[in-house]
Each structure stands twice: as structure tokens, then as C-alpha cells.
Amino acid sequence: xxxxxxxxxxxxxxxxxxxxxxxxxxxxxxxxxxxxxxxxxxxxxxxxxxxxxxxxxxxxxxxxxxxxxxxxxxxxxxxxxxxxxxxxxxxxxxxxxxxxxxxxxxxxxxxxxxxxxxxxxxxxxxxxxxxxxxxxxxxxxxxxxxxxxxxxxxxxxxxxxxxxxxxxxxxxxxxxxxxxxxxxxxxxxxxxxxxxxxxxxxxxxxxxxxxxxxxxxxxxxxxxxxxxxxxxxxxxxxxxxxxxxxxxxxxxxxxxxxxxxxxxxxxx
Numbered sequence: 001x002x003x004x005x006x007x008x009x010x011x012x013x014x015x016x017x018x019x020x021x022x023x024x025x026x027x028x029x030x031x032x033x034x035x036x037x038x039x040x041x042x043x044x045x046x047x048x049x050x051x052x053x054x055x056x057x058x059x060x061x062x063x064x065x066x067x068x069x070x071x072x073x074x075x076x077x078x079x080x081x082x083x084x085x086x087x088x089x090x091x092x093x094x095x096x097x098x099x100x101x102x103x104x105x106x107x108x109x110x111x112x113x114x115x116x117x118x119x120x121x122x123x124x125x126x127x128x129x130x131x132x133x134x135x136x137x138x139x140x141x142x143x144x145x146x147x148x149x150x151x152x153x154x155x156x157x158x159x160x161x162x163x164x165x166x167x168x169x170x171x172x173x174x175x176x177x178x179x180x181x182x183x184x185x186x187x188x189x190x191x192x193x194x195x196x197x198x199x200x201x202x203x204x205x206x207x208x209x210x211x212x213x214x215x216x217x218x219x220x221x222x223x224x225x226x227x228x229x230x231x232x233x234x235x236x237x238x239x240x241x242x243x244x245x246x247x248x249x250x251x252x253x254x255x256x257x258x259x260x261x262x263x264x265x266x267x268x
Contacts, residue, residue: 003044008147019081021054031068105225156245166229
């Protein structure tokens with residue numbers, strides 16, 4: 001799963017610019033080079049590349065005995081993409097009234113784990129027991145769900161003639177730090193929380209940790225891994241294209257508004 005996560009964090013950022021990911025390289029630092037463990041990680045990286053349509057062209061595995069514990073490992077990677085300069089999505093074309101479309105996440109993705117580990121005391125938690133709060137799934141299963149890769153879905157909009165004006169990958173910093181990056185000065189976003197398909201894991205985290213709504217939306221994706229800004233008259237067509245591209249649960253979650261450039265939640 002972590003190999004997919006590593007690829008996803010790179011290619012999802014690249015597609016936000018309107019670029020097609022071309023190739024990916026990985027770097028694995030490990031305390032003890034166990035072939036089976038490295039192969040498992042690399043297989044995840046390869047799967048992430050398949051999902052995003054980019055080539056895995058190389059990588060490096062570095063063994064660090066004495067520096068890292070035998071069971072420790074660190075996975076890094078980078079991707080290169082390409083886009084014609086006139087087609088770069090930089091948010092400059094976003095306009096007041098644009099529809100905001102959210103693409104559902106598979107869970108908490110790759111951000112907020114420091115808080116998750118603290119809330120659940122993860123070193124002592126039973127990660128394999130089914131939990132009613134998680135619809136019968138185990139905590140380990142839910143927390144390790146791979147980050148969704150949105151490359152093909154967003155590319156379907158671009159190929160389908162949608163005037164995609166802005167795209168935000170909801171990673172560290174949640175909505176408050178990521179959505180404004182795609183907005184020009186003087187514009188903000190109004191989002192309706194009830195429109196977001198929120199998975200049970202977020203309710204469990206909030207309840208166990210006694211975390212405020214603001215802090216939850218400032219840390220986690222809350223059920224949306226990507227937010228897109230499209231002309232309002234193209235919103236319905238965009239949802240149809242997304243459904244055909246494997247995102248049937250994509251939903252309009254708000255609109256671009258004229259304000260200071262922040263994110264506001266209606267009826268939060």
C-alpha cells in the first residue's frame with residue numbers, strides 16, 4: 001500500500017497543473033535489506049504507476065545498518081509530467097460562481113497520521129479486530145487503504161472538453177491550506193459539509209480525539225481527495241465524465257465566492 005501512496009502523492013500533484021505524469025523513480029532507505037519486503041514496496045510503486053499511466057524507469061535501494069533499525073524503512077519518490085504551457089492549470093482562470101466538484105477519497109490517505117497515532121495510541125491498539133464504528137472493518141485495514149490516484153479521472157475532464165479552471169489535491173493542511181492555492185486573490189470557496197461523502201473513520205477520529213470541526217478540516221481530507229473548479233454550466237457534464245472514468249461518487253460540494261480567499265463552510 002505505501003508504494004501506491006508514494007506514487008499518488010506525486011502524480012496527484014502533477015495532474016493538478018494539467019500535466020500528464022510521464023515517469024516515476026523511487027528511493028528506498030532500509031535498515032536491513034530484506035528482499036521480500038523491498039519487493040513488496042516496489043510492487044506497490046509499480047501498481048501506482050499503472051494506475052496513473054506513468055512509467056517506473058528506475059530506483060535506488062540503500063541499506064543503512066547501524067543508522068536505521070533493521071525494521072525501519074523510508075520510501076521517497078518523484079515524478080515528471082508534461083503540459084503545453086497555454087494549458088497549464090494555475091488557478092488564474094477561476095471565476096466567482098464556478099462549481100466546486102469533489103472526488104471522494106479512500107480514507108485518510110497519506111496525511112494526518114501523527115494525529116491518528118496519538119488518538120488511537122496506535123502502538124498498543126488492536127489493528128486487526130473488526131469494529132462496528134468502521135462498518136465491520138479493522139482499524140488497520142481502514143488506515144492502510146491506499147491513497148486514491150486521480151490522474152485518469154482528471155485527464156478525462158481535460159480530454160472531454162471541460163474547462164477545468166482549478167484543481168486542489170487535499171493533502172496536509174486539509175481544506176484550509178490546500179483549496180486557497182487554486183484560487184486567485186479576492187476569491188474564496190464556500191463548501192457544504194453535508195454534501196461531502198464522509199467515511200466513518202473521520203467520525204471515529206473526531207470522537208476519540210475530541211477534535212473540533214475546524215481542526216478536522218484543517219488536518220484531514222474528510223472524504224474528498226481532490227477538489228476541482230469548473231464553469232457552473234459544465235458541472236453536470238463534468239460529473240458524467242468523471243463517472244465514466246471511475247469516479248461515480250464525484251459530487252458538487254460548493255462554489256467559488258468573492259471574499260478574502262479563504263474557505264468557508266456553510267451549515268458546518
